[in-house]
Amino acid sequence: MEVYFDNSATTRCYESVAKLVVQLMTQDYGNPSSMHTKGFEAEKYIREAREIISKNLKVNEKEIFFTSGGTESNNLAIIGTAMANQRSGKHLITTSIEHPSVLNAMKYLEEQGFEVTYLPVDEKGVLKLEDLKDALRKDTILVSIMHVNNEIGSLQPIEQAAKIVKENNSKTLIHVDAIQSFGKFRILPTKLKIDLLSISGHKIHGPKGIGVLYVHAKVKIRPINFGGEQQKGIRSGTENVPGIAGLGVAIKEVYTDFEEKQKKIYEIKQSFIKQIKEIEGIVINGAEEAGAPHIVSVSFEGVRSEVLLHALEEKNIYVSAGSACASNKPAISSTLKGINVKKELLDATIRFSFSFDTTFEEIDYCIQSLKEILPRLRKYTRH
Numbered sequence: 001m002e003v004y005f006d007n008s009a010t011t012r013c014y015e016s017v018a019k020l021v022v023q024l025m026t027q028d029y030g031n032p033s034s035m036h037t038k039g040f041e042a043e044k045y046i047r048e049a050r051e052i053i054s055k056n057l058k059v060n061e062k063e064i065f066f067t068s069g070g071t072e073s074n075n076l077a078i079i080g081t082a083m084a085n086q087r088s089g090k091h092l093i094t095t096s097i098e099h100p101s102v103l104n105a106m107k108y109l110e111e112q113g114f115e116v117t118y119l120p121v122d123e124k125g126v127l128k129l130e131d132l133k134d135a136l137r138k139d140t141i142l143v144s145i146m147h148v149n150n151e152i153g154s155l156q157p158i159e160q161a162a163k164i165v166k167e168n169n170s171k172t173l174i175h176v177d178a179i180q181s182f183g184k185f186r187i188l189p190t191k192l193k194i195d196l197l198s199i200s201g202h203k204i205h206g207p208k209g210i211g212v213l214y215v216h217a218k219v220k221i222r223p224i225n226f227g228g229e230q231q232k233g234i235r236s237g238t239e240n241v242p243g244i245a246g247l248g249v250a251i252k253e254v255y256t257d258f259e260e261k262q263k264k265i266y267e268i269k270q271s272f273i274k275q276i277k278e279i280e281g282i283v284i285n286g287a288e289e290a291g292a293p294h295i296v297s298v299s300f301e302g303v304r305s306e307v308l309l310h311a312l313e314e315k316n317i318y319v320s321a322g323s324a325c326a327s328n329k330p331a332i333s334s335t336l337k338g339i340n341v342k343k344e345l346l347d348a349t350i351r352f353s354f355s356f357d358t359t360f361e362e363i364d365y366c367i368q369s370l371k372e373i374l375p376r377l378r379k380y381t382r383h
Contacts, residue, residue: 049248089139125154153295210243
């Protein structure tokens with residue numbers, strides 16, 4: 001049995017997505033900027049995908065921009081709006097447990113003369129709304145908050161946060177990194193008062209190398225790369241037509257029978273948590289009941305995460321020792337530090353992340369394997 005519990009890192013493409021991507025790479029391979037039939041065909045695929053996405057988000061098609069993925073979407077949202085709105089102020093707000101594509105963009109802006117406030121979170125990984133309220137200033141131009149944390153699955157109170165921000169200053173922009181939440185929740189930016197929203201294709205059974213940035217029509221934003229003025233000059237470069245079309249199909253599939261899929265994945269998570277609690281010397285990080293339906297972070301006393309990861313791999317169980325987006329070398333997590341995980345457990349934590357395809361049999365097999373592996377590994381714990 002092969003058990004893939006690393007869906008927060010990437011997901012397996014839907015068969016329909018893979019089939020369409022191959023077709024667009026081998027048959028309908030025109031450049032959408034070309035003024036002939038193959039170019040028009042390619043442009044049609046882009047229009048269709050944009051229509052699917054805009055209808056899903058209930059926004060205007062002109063507010064959808066395609067990027068190379070979540071990192072670029074976050075960079076464009078943060079750097080692009082900061083540079084375009086700096087006359088109104090140079091103060092930005094984010095949290096201490098954001099993805100590196102947000103935190104490093106913020107660090108870059110600090111080097112350019114901007115001031116950034118990094119808000120702490122509680123032990124469940126959730127932002128305290130009072131802290132946000134206290135941090136807001138007249139010169140705050142952007143607040144960037146991830147919807148679901150990629151390591152522990154904590155769910156931020158986006159709607160309440162947006163209300164606080166807009167009541168303080170209606171011109172302050174709100175960016176939401178929805179890379180781990182899109183496809184797991186229904187997200188309506190206009191209703192939630194979100195100005196910019198980041199999405200990534202390969203987290204929702206779509207292709208790698210494709211992402212989306214929703215930008216409200218009234219938002220001032222500058223490009224961060226320059227070229228042939230595609231996508232109104234906001235994101236130049238020849239569009240990734242196979243990726244865009246594949247993403248459109250993935251979104252259509254992931255939101256088909258959505259409530260049924262969501263119910264199942266919550267049941268999968270609950271089954272996993274119930275069974276893993278039977279194992280001695282474990283700590284579940286973040287909220288057990290609340291939070292994302294697909295992520296569980298577990299610390300294992302007396303076992304290094306990298307050692308446990310490879311021991312599970314020998315049993316064809318694939319998990320993560322943290323965010324796969326930083327590098328392929330495990331590092332101490334700022335998220336785990338941010339929720340005050342004990343020092344001895346920082347390097348003893350595994351992320352299990354599920355999908356709609358996960359089965360209860362896979363959960364049972366993983367738990368049984370852990371019960372066999374852990375006593376053996378703990379014998380060799382260094383003191």
